[in-house]
Amino acid sequence: MTDISAGLDRLAIETPSWAYGNSGTRFKVFAQAGVPRDPFEKIADAAQVHAYTGAAPTVALHIPWDKVDDYAALAAYAKDQGVELGTINANVFQDDDYMLGSVTHPDPRVRRKATDHLLECVDVMDATGSRDLKLWFSDGTNYPGQDDIRARQDRLAEALAEVYARIGDDQRLQLEYKFFEPAFYTTDVPDWGTSLLHCLALGPKAVVCVDTGHHAPGTNIEFIVAQLLRVGRLGAFDFNSRFYADDDLMVGAADPFQLFRIMHEVIRGGGLDADSEVAFMLDQCHNIEPKVQGQMRSVMNVQEATAKALLIDTAALKAAQNSGDVLGANGVLMDAYNTDVRPLLAEWREAKGLAGDPIAAYKASGYLEKISAERVGGNQAGWGA
Ligand code: AOS
Numbered sequence: 374m375t376d377i378s379a380g381l382d383r384l385a386i387e388t389p390s391w392a393y394g395n396s397g398t399r400f401k402v403f404a405q406a407g408v409p410r411d412p413f414e415k416i417a418d419a420a421q422v423h424a425y426t427g428a429a430p431t432v433a434l435h436i437p438w439d440k441v442d443d444y445a446a447l448a449a450y451a452k453d454q455g456v457e458l459g460t461i462n463a464n465v466f467q468d469d470d471y472m473l474g475s476v477t478h479p480d481p482r483v484r485r486k487a488t489d490h491l492l493e494c495v496d497v498m499d500a501t502g503s504r505d506l507k508l509w510f511s512d513g514t515n516y517p518g519q520d521d522i523r524a525r526q527d528r529l530a531e532a533l534a535e536v537y538a539r540i541g542d543d544q545r546l547q548l549e550y551k552f553f554e555p556a557f558y559t560t561d562v563p564d565w566g567t568s569l570l571h572c573l574a575l576g577p578k579a580v581v582c583v584d585t586g587h588h589a590p591g592t593n594i595e596f597i598v599a600q601l602l603r604v605g606r607l608g609a610f611d612f613n614s615r616f617y618a619d620d621d622l623m624v625g626a627a628d629p630f631q632l633f634r635i636m637h638e639v640i641r642g643g644g645l646d647a648d649s650e651v652a653f654m655l656d657q658c659h660n661i662e663p664k665v666q667g668q669m670r671s672v673m674n675v676q677e678a679t680a681k682a683l684l685i686d687t688a689a690l691k692a693a694q695n696s697g698d699v700l701g702a703n704g705v706l707m708d709a710y711n712t713d714v715r716p717l718l719a720e721w722r723e724a725k726g727l728a729g730d731p732i733a734a735y736k737a738s739g740y741l742e743k744i745s746a747e748r749v750g751g752n753q754a755g756w757g758a
């Protein structure tokens with residue numbers, strides 16, 4: 374069998390700090406035992422995911438949910454636990470001031486407040502050593518005529534330009550899109566085209582973040598991935614699964630075949646090459662399942678899809694494509710997809726001194742029992758109250 378270990382070695386999946394806290398829907402948040410009470414404990418949990426999977430070396434922070442006095446101390450703690458701090462996620466959607474928008478709000482006072490928060494996030498990046506600032510805006514309108522759609526784009530461009538001017542040479546601005554929710558008529562960054570246009574206007578350090586849950590049903594996400602890679606603007610993924618809208622379920626749970634197709638385009642476009650800067654992140658909430666295990670399962674799902682994509686016989690695929698062999702080409706892809714890669718991934722882990730079955734090893738470790746006894750009064754993730 375083809376040696377795919379080099380490709381797997383390069384696959385690093387960032388886990389989000391908010392996945393470890395309690396979460397739910399607007400109907401109910403089901404509290405779980407042992408959830409973290411502060412950012413340090415979230416990092417300790419993220420470190421478990423990396424310790425058992427060997428593929429989740431960084432953790433994304435969310436400001437202000439993970440606000441601390443001393444970010445250097447948080448970064449040092451993370452290092453101590455065997456992980457590093459990753460992407461900084463901004464939050465300009467939770468204050469009453471943002472009811473009509475943040476950086477696109479008609480009132481310049483609110484726009485100033487929102488932009489100042491984004492600049493504060495860059496200060497945090499400087500302190501944590503993070504490369505990426507991820508911006509997701511809930512901004513939009515609910516009713517036709519509510520605000521001037523075009524003026525809102527101008528306000529967005531102005532704020533982004535100010536943040537872009539502030540980031541360092543080695544830092545990037547990721548602009549995430551989402552087609553609806555919480556705005557229901559227009560969203561100010563609804564799609565990859567809008568995100569890309571703003572990134573192109575800003576410059577090379579501005580890149581698009583593709584959240585797999587942020588598309589209308591039936592959208593061909595792998596096409597978007599191929600297109601963004603072609604122009605060097607695929608910055609990152611927020612991986613998760615959707616059945617209906619922005620469900621934030623475990624990546625690969627709803628449609629592992631879609632995930633395989635996405636990873637095929639990533640590999641085809643150089644997104645897993647040694648010099649690639651594409652960031653792979655999870656953006657999920659575990660409302661009813663155990664959180665650390667949920668993150669492990671998700672990391673493993675991405676690894677499985679990637680392993681299958683790495684197994685594609687690219688020479689045979691190209692030959693079939695070039696000779697117009699439609700079924701042959703499709704068959705090459707399906708052969709790879711239908712391969713059971715679990716034994717191969719277990720071998721990959723064992724070669725690194727890890728357990729072949731990370732979840733079984735984690736369950737046997739007693740970590741969950743330990744944190745359940747030690748941590749009383751864990752926090753909500755900040756999501757879904
Ligand atoms: C919101 O729908 C987006 O997916 C965001 O990426 C993210 O979930 C939020 O910013 C939490 O940090």
Ligand code: ZN
Nearest residue numbers: 549584611656
């Ligand atoms: Zn997201």
Ligand code: ZN
Nearest residue numbers: 584586587619
């Ligand atoms: Zn989302």
